[in-house]
Amino acid sequence: MIRRYGEPLKPGQRYRRRPGVYAVLLRGDSVLTTFQVAPEPEFQLPGGGIDAGEHPVAALHREVIEETGWKIDVIRRIGAFRRFTYMPEYDLWAEKLCAVYLARPVLRLGPPSEAGHTAVWLPVNEAVARLGNPGDRAMLASLTGWGRASRR
Numbered sequence: 148m149i150r151r152y153g154e155p156l157k158p159g160q161r162y163r164r165r166p167g168v169y170a171v172l173l174r175g176d177s178v179l180t181t182f183q184v185a186p187e188p189e190f191q192l193p194g195g196g197i198d199a200g201e202h203p204v205a206a207l208h209r210e211v212i213e214e215t216g217w218k219i220d221v222i223r224r225i226g227a228f229r230r231f232t233y234m235p236e237y238d239l240w241a242e243k244l245c246a247v248y249l250a251r252p253v254l255r256l257g258p259p260s261e262a263g264h265t266a267v268w269l270p271v272n273e274a275v276a277r278l279g280n281p282g283d284r285a286m287l288a289s290l291t292g293w294g295r296a297s298r299r
Contacts, residue, residue, distance in 0.1 A: 149244070152282035153230035162231055162242040168207040169194030169283070170219060170250040171290055177268045178287065179252055180278065181214040184263040186235045189279030192247065192287070193266075207248055215266035216257045219250040225290055228282040247286045 156162075169192040172179035181193045193214040197206040204221055211219050227246045234241050259266055269277065275293045278284045287293070 149227050149229050150282075150285075151229050151231070152285060153280060154232060156231050157240075160240055162240045164244060165234075165239070165241040166197045166203075166244045167195055167246070168197060168203045168210065169245055169247045169286075170207055170211050170221075171225065171247060171287055172211070172215075172217070172219060172250055172252045173271070173291075174252055174268070176271055178271050178274045179215055179217060180267050180269050180274055181259065182265045182267050183214075183279075187279070190267065190269065190274065190277045191279055192283045194245075194247075203246060204248075207250070211250070212256060213261040214259050214264045216255055216259045217252045217266065218254040218256055220253050222249045222251060225249050226286055228285065230280065230282055245282055247283075249290065 171192060180190045182190050193211045194207060195210040197203055207221060211217055225247050229242060229244050231242050271291050272293045275284055275288050
C-alpha cells in the first residue's frame with residue numbers, strides 16, 4: 148500500500164492516474180530544490196510526470212535537468228507516495244503516483260530550461276519545513292532524519 152499525503156479525495160470527482168518521479172539531491176547538509184512560481188509559488192523536489200513509453204529513470208534525468216539545470220547520477224529508489232490534486236496547468240484532477248529516488252548532483256549544465264523554475268540549494272532542515280507538499284517533506288525527513296522528534 149502506498150501512503151497518501153495531502154488533500155482528501157473529493158467525493159464524485161474523477162481523477163486520472165499520473166505517474167511521476169522525483170529526486171532527493173543531497174550535497175553536504177543541503178538539498179537541491181526547484182522553486183516553481185506558478186500555479187502557486189513553492190519549493191519542490193525536482194521531478195515530474197513520466198511520458199508515455201518513457202522509462203522512469205530516463206524521465207527523472209530529463210525532469211531534473213529541465214527544472215534545475217543539473218545532470219545527476221541516480222543511486223536508488225527510496226520510496227513512493229500518492230496524492231490527489233488539481234493541476235491547473237493541465238486542467239486535470241490527478242492521482243499523482245510519486246516515486247522518489249536518491250540521486251547525486253554531478254554537473255551543473257546551466258540554468259533550468261523550464262520556464263518559471265529556479266534551482267535553489269536549501270539546508271535540509273529548512274527544506275523539510277518549506278517544501279510545498281507533505282509527501283516531499285516526508286520523504287526528505289525520512290531519508291535524513293530531519294523533522295522527527297529529535298529535530299537534531
